[in-house]
Amino acid sequence: MLRNASDSWGAPAKLFHWVMAALILAQIALGLMAANWRLSPTKIELFFWHKSTGMLILALVALRLLWRLANPTPLLPPGMAAWERAAARLSHLLLYALMIALPVTGWIVNSASNVPFRIFWLIPLPAIVAPDEPTADLVAWVHGGLAALLALVLVAHIGAALRHHFVKRDTVLERMLPGAWRAP
Ligand code: HEM
Numbered sequence: 001m002l003r004n005a006s007d008s009w010g011a012p013a014k015l016f017h018w019v020m021a022a023l024i025l026a027q028i029a030l031g032l033m034a035a036n037w038r039l040s041p042t043k044i045e046l047f048f049w050h051k052s053t054g055m056l057i058l059a060l061v062a063l064r065l066l067w068r069l070a071n072p073t074p075l076l077p078p079g080m081a082a083w084e085r086a087a088a089r090l091s092h093l094l095l096y097a098l099m100i101a102l103p104v105t106g107w108i109v110n111s112a113s114n115v116p117f118r119i120f121w122l123i124p125l126p127a128i129v130a131p132d133e134p135t136a137d138l139v140a141w142v143h144g145g146l147a148a149l150l151a152l153v154l155v156a157h158i159g160a161a162l163r164h165h166f167v168k169r170d171t172v173l174e175r176m177l178p179g180a181w182r183a184p
């Protein structure tokens with residue numbers, strides 16, 4: 001079961017979802033730790049992992065979106081109200097937008113601060129804007145704000161998944177879990 005169907009996610013879509021969910025939750029913690037650590041080699045190391053993981057997330061979301069376009073997206077269960085469908089669509093769109101906007105703004109901060117950097121020691125990260133301190137400060141602020149927005153949307157997203165499972169008792173959470181799943 002590689003491809004998605006109208007009632008279920010295929011294995012690649014599930015793998016993308018859960019690998020990226022783990023990376024993004026770790027990435028929020030890493031960003032907070034790196035930004036707040038006292039100036040020391042550990043702080044530099046935390047930023048190394050934060051920036052490398054962030055660029056990995058950007059590459060993965062590009063592949064994930066291609067895979068999403070090449071497949072049908074499972075339909076939401078028939079019993080859902082119009083506002084619930086709209087909230088699901090809007091929050092998923094926001095999550096995809098944030099998975100792109102966060103790495104891109106981080107990349108801009110790194111470029112504007114003129115810090116040379118190799119992703120996972122290997123790939124030199126090219127600058128996408130000229131070195132400029134006010135730009136770095138402003139975009140760092142935007143980056144932090146977007147991360148806070150991401151955390152908020154994720155609280156709603158995870159809450160909604162639990163509500164589907166425990167309150168509405170539909171299949172929305174189960175069909176995203178690893179392993180084969182069949183429509184009842
Ligand atoms: C850790 C707890 C999480 C749970 C329980 C969870 C649960 C789910 C479930 C059940 C779906 C399927 C919705 C459907 O079938 O229509 C889904 C979709 C989605 N999740 Fe999560 N999720 C979690 C974390 C995350 C994280 C950290 C992200 C990262 C931003 C994320 C991004 C998404 C996106 C973008 C979709 C929409 C997929 C699409 O339509 O292509 N999720 N999630």
Ligand code: HEM
Pocket residue numbers: 024027028029031032035036050051052053054055057098099102103104105106107109110140141143144147148150
């Ligand atoms: C999904 C991807 C990302 C997430 C969720 C994320 C999240 C965060 C968070 C939560 C902070 C702490 C904000 C604060 O305390 O003010 C932060 C700071 C930072 N991040 Fe990211 N980040 C991501 C990607 C990146 C990437 C790809 C880079 C660079 C290539 C990057 C560079 C930075 C920098 C330089 C800071 C410190 C900003 C400052 O000086 O306040 N981030 N990030």
